[in-house]
Amino acid sequence: MAKKKAETSDPELLISMYKDMLLYRRFEEAANRAYNKGKFAGFCHLHIGQEAVCVGVQKNLIDTDYVISGYRSHTQSIAKGIEPKKVMAELFGKATGCTLGKGGSMHMFSKEKRFLGGHGIVGGQIALATGVGFKIRYDKENDICVCYFGDGAINQGQFYESLNMAATWDLPVLYVIENNGYGMGTDIRRVTSVDHLWKRALAFDMDHSDVDGMNVMAVYDHVGEVIKKIRKTKRPHLLEALTYRYRGHSVSDPATYRTKEELQSYQEKDPITTHAKLLKKLKLVNDATLDEWNKEIKAQVKEYEKWADESPEPEPELAYQHVYAE
Numbered sequence: 117m118a119k120k121k122a123e124t125s126d127p128e129l130l131i132s133m134y135k136d137m138l139l140y141r142r143f144e145e146a147a148n149r150a151y152n153k154g155k156f157a158g159f160c161h162l163h164i165g166q167e168a169v170c171v172g173v174q175k176n177l178i179d180t181d182y183v184i185s186g187y188r189s190h191t192q193s194i195a196k197g198i199e200p201k202k203v204m205a206e207l208f209g210k211a212t213g214c215t216l217g218k219g220g221s222m223h224m225f226s227k228e229k230r231f232l233g234g235h236g237i238v239g240g241q242i243a244l245a246t247g248v249g250f251k252i253r254y255d256k257e258n259d260i261c262v263c264y265f266g267d268g269a270i271n272q273g274q275f276y277e278s279l280n281m282a283a284t285w286d287l288p289v290l291y292v293i294e295n296n297g298y299g300m301g302t303d304i305r306r307v308t309s310v311d312h313l314w315k316r317a318l319a320f321d322m323d324h325s326d327v328d329g330m331n332v333m334a335v336y337d338h339v340g341e342v343i344k345k346i347r348k349t350k351r352p353h354l355l356e357a358l359t360y361r362y363r364g365h366s367v368s369d370p371a372t373y374r375t376k377e378e379l380q381s382y383q384e385k386d387p388i389t390t391h392a393k394l395l396k397k398l399k400l401v402n403d404a405t406l407d408e409w410n411k412e413i414k415a416q417v418k419e420y421e422k423w424a425d426e427s428p429e430p431e432p433e434l435a436y437q438h439v440y441a442e
């Protein structure tokens with residue numbers, strides 16, 4: 117699909133993109149600190165470095181669209197409308213969390229906001245998203261389903277079965293590969309036969325493209341076109357977003373399998389810094405405004421953390437609820 121040059125000119129939107137990316141970065145840093153302080157246990161996968169994908173994609177959605185993802189989904193759940201303090205409380209395993217403290221870091225969920233997880237099984241969400249696509253088609257709705265997964269997930273069997281079905285039945289799903297170059301620690305090039313992951317779509321005659329996932333404007337503009345097309349044709353699309361995670365796979369991974377130079381080369385094109393440069397070029401902000409926003413957002417995140425920390429633990433009886441469908 118041909119890509120147009122970034123052209124969004126709505127100042128409010130441009131600013132909200134910056135503030136959202138900054139919130140997600142500060143939120144994840146706070147989650148990391150809280151984990152290290154022992155405020156919660158279990159897994160914790162941070163999205164630091166990948167913020168432009170989340171913001172660029174989700175700014176294009178309407179409220180009734182669906183989003184489904186893997187375990188690296190704190191930011192995506194906030195972008196779909198779950199209150200950040202409830203995401204933080206979920207991390208802390210508290211009764212005020214978005215899944216009442218029963219899900220933890222990997223299982224954010226909100227039926228009301230149509231954020232359908234948070235899934236720990238690599239690639240599991242791909243089959244579920246395909247089912248959501250079928251539901252949308254069956255009910256003749258105008259919504260779409262965005263399904264995020266990693267480069268590691270494209271080598272799972274269900275990826276092939278699901279994409280074949282979606283392409284055959286014309287299901288309105290945007291499959292987004294967040295290609296951050298690594299599975300847990302495995303370089304994607306060691307385990308994958310193609311140089312560009314979007315090529316997997318060729319096997320299903322499915323629409324496909326790639327985008328610079330470190331640049332929020334590139335993602336926003338490209339995905340805007342893709343989504344317009346999906347709503348019109350109802351056909352699925354496979355998008356490869358080229359991105360990078362700055363931290364280890366999870367908080368317990370020191371990421372020794374990659375070089376400092378490689379990490380630095382991505383940090384040099386950091387999505388937040390790049391977008392700040394654009395805002396300055398457009399004379400929408402100056403350094404003082406940026407400093408002020410940073411302080412405001414840090415203070416907000418502190419409040420979320422305080423609220424989560426002071427929230428009650430779930431009652432033990434809750435373990436017996438929500439086990440079976442009612």
Ligand SMILES: Cc1ncc(C[n+]2csc(CCOP(=O)(O)OP(=O)(O)O)c2C)c(N)n1
Nearest residue numbers: 188236237238266267268269296298299300
């Ligand atoms: C079916 C399955 N196999 C293995 C794992 C263990 N595991 C968890 S994350 C992961 C790597 C996935 O990498 P990728 O899909 O690239 O996502 P990223 O973590 O980079 O966002 C693996 C192998 C799992 N959770 N589920």
Ligand SMILES: [Mg+2]
Nearest residue numbers: 266267298299
């Ligand atoms: Mg990966």
